[in-house]
Amino acid sequence: MISILIRRILSLVITLLVVSLLIFTVMDLLPGDPAAIMLGTSASPDTLAALRTQLGLDQPLPVRYLAWLAGVFRGDLGQSYTYGVPVAGLIAERLAVTIPLALMAIVLSVLVAVPLGVQAARKHNGVFDFVAGLLSYISIAVPAFWVGLLLIILFSTTLGLMPAGGFPGWDAGFFAGLNALLMPAVALALPQAGVLTRVARAAVLEVMNEDFVRTARAKGLSEGIAIWRHAVPNAMVPVVTMLGLQFTFLIAGAVLVENVFNLPGLGRLAYQALSQRDIVVMQDVVLFFSGLVILMNFLVDLAYLLIDPRLRAGAQ
Amino acid sequence: MTRVLRRPVFLIGLVITLALFAVALLSLVWTPFPPTRMQIVQRLKAPLEFGLLGTDQFGRDVASMLMVGAWNSLSTSILAVLIGASVGTAVGVIVAMRRGLLELVVMRGCDIVFAVPPILSAMMLGAFIGSGRFTAIIAIAVFMVPVFARLTLSAALQIWTRDYVTAAIGMGRPKARITLAHVLPNISNQIIVQVTIQLGLAILTEAGLSFLGLGMPPPAPTWGRMLADSQTFLGQAPWLALMPGLAIALAVLGLNMLGDGLRDLLDPRDNS
Numbered sequence: 001m002i003s004i005l006i007r008r009i010l011s012l013v014i015t016l017l018v019v020s021l022l023i024f025t026v027m028d029l030l031p032g033d034p035a036a037i038m039l040g041t042s043a044s045p046d047t048l049a050a051l052r053t054q055l056g057l058d059q060p061l062p063v064r065y066l067a068w069l070a071g072v073f074r075g076d077l078g079q080s081y082t083y084g085v086p087v088a089g090l091i092a093e094r095l096a097v098t099i100p101l102a103l104m105a106i107v108l109s110v111l112v113a114v115p116l117g118v119q120a121a122r123k124h125n126g127v128f129d130f131v132a133g134l135l136s137y138i139s140i141a142v143p144a145f146w147v148g149l150l151l152i153i154l155f156s157t158t159l160g161l162m163p164a165g166g167f168p169g170w171d172a173g174f175f176a177g178l179n180a181l182l183m184p185a186v187a188l189a190l191p192q193a194g195v196l197t198r199v200a201r202a203a204v205l206e207v208m209n210e211d212f213v214r215t216a217r218a219k220g221l222s223e224g225i226a227i228w229r230h231a232v233p234n235a236m237v238p239v240v241t242m243l244g245l246q247f248t249f250l251i252a253g254a255v256l257v258e259n260v261f262n263l264p265g266l267g268r269l270a271y272q273a274l275s276q277r278d279i280v281v282m283q284d285v286v287l288f289f290s291g292l293v294i295l296m297n298f299l300v301d302l303a304y305l306l307i308d309p310r311l312r313a314g315a316q
Numbered sequence: 317m318t319r320v321l322r323r324p325v326f327l328i329g330l331v332i333t334l335a336l337f338a339v340a341l342l343s344l345v346w347t348p349f350p351p352t353r354m355q356i357v358q359r360l361k362a363p364l365e366f367g368l369l370g371t372d373q374f375g376r377d378v379a380s381m382l383m384v385g386a387w388n389s390l391s392t393s394i395l396a397v398l399i400g401a402s403v404g405t406a407v408g409v410i411v412a413m414r415r416g417l418l419e420l421v422v423m424r425g426c427d428i429v430f431a432v433p434p435i436l437s438a439m440m441l442g443a444f445i446g447s448g449r450f451t452a453i454i455a456i457a458v459f460m461v462p463v464f465a466r467l468t469l470s471a472a473l474q475i476w477t478r479d480y481v482t483a484a485i486g487m488g489r490p491k492a493r494i495t496l497a498h499v500l501p502n503i504s505n506q507i508i509v510q511v512t513i514q515l516g517l518a519i520l521t522e523a524g525l526s527f528l529g530l531g532m533p534p535p536a537p538t539w540g541r542m543l544a545d546s547q548t549f550l551g552q553a554p555w556l557a558l559m560p561g562l563a564i565a566l567a568v569l570g571l572n573m574l575g576d577g578l579r580d581l582l583d584p585r586d587n588s
Binding site (some may be wrong): 274 | 338427443445550565
């Protein structure tokens with residue numbers, strides 16, 4: 001177990017290093033001088049040269065990469081050109097919105113999808129199963145940012161029940177913050193819930209007829225208890241896997257939904273960095289998001305080992 | 317569920333997809349109004365009050381814009397998926413042929429590419445080479461490569477264990493010829509199914525990119541930008557936000573259903 005863990009962590013570190021090197025190199029190979037992009041066309045050659053030095057662009061790529069890497073270990077991601085503050089602080093500030101948003105979306109989607117999928121599996125080929133199947137088809141097809149717009153039309157501009165966007169900050173109170181994140185989280189959760197319902201349904205169907213579930217029923221447990229206590233935990237492996245695989249899409253969805261609701265999250269920061277041509281911020285945000293996706297997949301891998309002892313044996 | 321739905325899923329998917337293609341192609345020769353013609357006097361008219369689906373803030377006909385948007389969205393997505401599928405499939409079959417260290421490197425590479433969502437790579441590309449259709453196509457295609465490489469590799473590896481392939485190896489056929497003669501034809505069904513499903517995903521992504529202003533530049537109408545523009549008028553003209561979203565959802569729904577239906581039809585063994 002320990003040796004597997006060490007191997008996985010090693011591979012995680014290598015992957016993260018390669019990703020950062022790759023993004024660094026790609027950005028270097030792309031046509032266009034970051035300093036010129038950031039300053040616009042009207043900049044004088046002197047300002048341009050000054051910014052190039054400030055950004056370290058006059059150094060060769062390996063030197064810049066190593067300097068950046070060393071900075072990461074010190075928690076220094078460079079300076080934002082437009083905001084004039086350290087990027088690390090900017091990212092940390094924005095994470096206070098994006099992480100709760102993503103977590104809320106994950107929790108909401110699991111809370112909806114697992115009972116729906118379990119029920120669909122119990123009544124498979126029945127009306128409930130058909131309706132759940134149809135709903136998951138539809139929810140997978142709708143863009144999250146459009147759901148956001150519809151929620152704003154319904155609950156904000158028409159009924160006036162919810163804020164149409166913006167974030168008061170956690171200082172305004174825990175519930176005020178949650179309230180501002182509720183509609184964005186629902187919009188983000190919907191497509192996820194569709195995918196997860198399908199996975200949960202298929203997984204429960206598969207284990208429902210296995211011996212241990214039959215034994216539980218033979219012991220006199222009701223079908224509901226037998227399924228929730230014995231079938232559902234065993235069906236969680238594919239659900240967790242799917243959560244990991246879907247994380248990339250959750251991030252992409254968050255970038256869009258944050259822009260719909262004007263939330264000061266990481267996705268909005270990336271978008272603002274793009275429109276202000278703040279290359280340093282953008283590079284760091286892209287690296288951060290990619291690192292998050294890789295880390296998530298690593299955690300899912302670990303979760304497997306914890307949930308399913310058969311995989312643990314297989315990995316050795 | 318699949319047994320009950322099998323035929324209907326395929327048929328509904330096929331009908332929606334055909335309708336989508338028909339509308340997109342029709343927009344090349346005919347739209348009710350020129351999609352970029354502005355008539356400020358007719359601005360923000362409700363559906364049926366002017367044209368079939370009303371007008372936007374510049375008095376442009378929403379129905380015509382949606383039709384051209386279908387073409388813009390489809391053509392961008394098809395190009396992106398075709399590029400991603402070709403490169404990914406080529407990588408997959410080559411790795412299946414060679415294996416060894418190459419497999420390890422390529423699979424790790426797939427993990428890495430897959431870790432950067434297309435929205436972010438489009439932003440990165442957009443900052444350097446400018447946003448536009450080309451950027452959108454490249455960003456989506458790059459993301460598709462690992463999807464197809466992984467699928468092709470695992471499918472092709474199964475074919476390489478088949479008796480007829482062993483026989484072909486025994487007869488001294490070169491690996492490249494076996495790949496062309498046996499491997500590719502036998503995995504083509506799975507690739508076709510995946511192309512259909514990924515096309516739906518590409519449409520969703522393209523809509524997201526143009527929503528952020530990373531897609532085709534104005535005045536070309538795109539579903540994503542129509543949604544972005546509608547944001548200012550959510551209280552005044554909510555239908556502006558309704559129609560493009562419905563168009564996206566319907567297009568993706570149709571392609572997903574078609575893909576699932578095709579999978580069931582093409583693979584009789586998988587009846588789960």
